[in-house]
Each structure stands twice: as C-alpha cells, then as structure tokens.
Amino acid sequence: MSSDGVDAESKVSGNQANIPARIRRELDIEDGDHLRWTVEDGVVRVEVVQQRRGTFADFDGYGGDERTDVTTDHDEWGVE
Numbered sequence: 001m002s003s004d005g006v007d008a009e010s011k012v013s014g015n016q017a018n019i020p021a022r023i024r025r026e027l028d029i030e031d032g033d034h035l036r037w038t039v040e041d042g043v044v045r046v047e048v049v050q051q052r053r054g055t056f057a058d059f060d061g062y063g064g065d066e067r068t069d070v071t072t073d074h075d076e077w078g079v080e
Helices: 019-026 070-076
Strands: 032-039 043-049
Touching: none
Parallel strands: none
Antiparallel strands: 032 043
16 A cells, blocks of 8 residues: 555554544544444545534523423423
C-alpha cells in the first residue's frame, strides 16, 4: 500500500482497528458514537453517527401560566 495521500494509519488486532487520535479529534468522535460502514467498488467509506448528548441540558422547565400537579394531571393529560 502506498502512503501517498494517507492521512493516518492503524493496525488491525483481533478483528478490531483503532481510529488514529488525529482523525478522532478532527471528526469529534467520542465514546458511544457509531460508525456506519459502506463498501462501494472496493472503497470503504465510514460515516460518524454521533450520539445525542444532553437532550434535556437546555430545558428550563414548564413555562406556561397554568399550574400543574403531576399526581393528578398525569393520567388525564390529553384527555378531553
């Protein structure tokens, strides 16, 4: 394999390959992210599917004017 145009290399060990640190940093790959692999005409392509983090991190709570009581309203929510 020629190293012309190669960004980074890693070695396969036990059917696993490491992602070089420079590539992980550049693509912001973190623990829990998924890699989607495709092969087309002998070329492997990898897409990073990042895990959603902090879904409720920006949630400030209910901002409505009406007071709610979860113990009584829970089972009636959406029922006319």
